[in-house]
Amino acid sequence: NAGVTQTPKFQVLKTGQSMTLQCAQDMNHNSMYWYRQDPGMGLRLIYYSASEGTTDKGEVPNGYNVSRLNKREFSLRLESAAPSQTSVYFCASSEALSGLASETQYFGPGTRLLVL
């Protein structure tokens, strides 16, 4: 039982390049999330998916797109990377069904992205 896995662990991009961050969970969770973590800013929600086939914007969605490929996988895409997107990206999942907002979120190990 691996929990939440993320690939790659580290990536360097040049401004304007694109890439996709992959996330998978093996806990049969319904909800999945993408956060970015910047020094002194805590974690900020980029996008989330409350169930397979649905996605919604979080606090900082600009410059990103997401795909909930199936119940297990939730990818984050940067179409044209910018230096402001240099950050650590975390994927998380929770069992959360609609209305049960108290479910614990389980986090992956993170992807460190540097945009030059």
Added chain:
Amino acid sequence: AQSVTQLDSQVPVFEEAPVELRCNYSSSVSVYLFWYVQYPNQGLQLLLKYLSGSTLVKGINGFEAEFNKSQTSFHLRKPSVHISDTAEYFCAVIIYGGSQGNLIFGKGTKLSVKP
């Protein structure tokens, strides 16, 4: 809008000393409250959470937190810290009864335990 304030960005403390990490939230409605810990180069893991009931919540690794509704606080405490408690700690809140209930994180407190 809901927000979470962690009053100290860094807390240095000696091993075996007690520690309190402070967290205040702003909300006019009921909330769920969480503390997460992030060890160096790792993801976050749940320390404890308050949903309802007893205002004193016990978590993993000897940590506990007390929900104080009148002061809108949820401070984290440990009576005796170890070197291994060195990490960054995040307080977070979810709006009660929200259909999705997204976590809103504080900016984090770095706990540094010195021998």
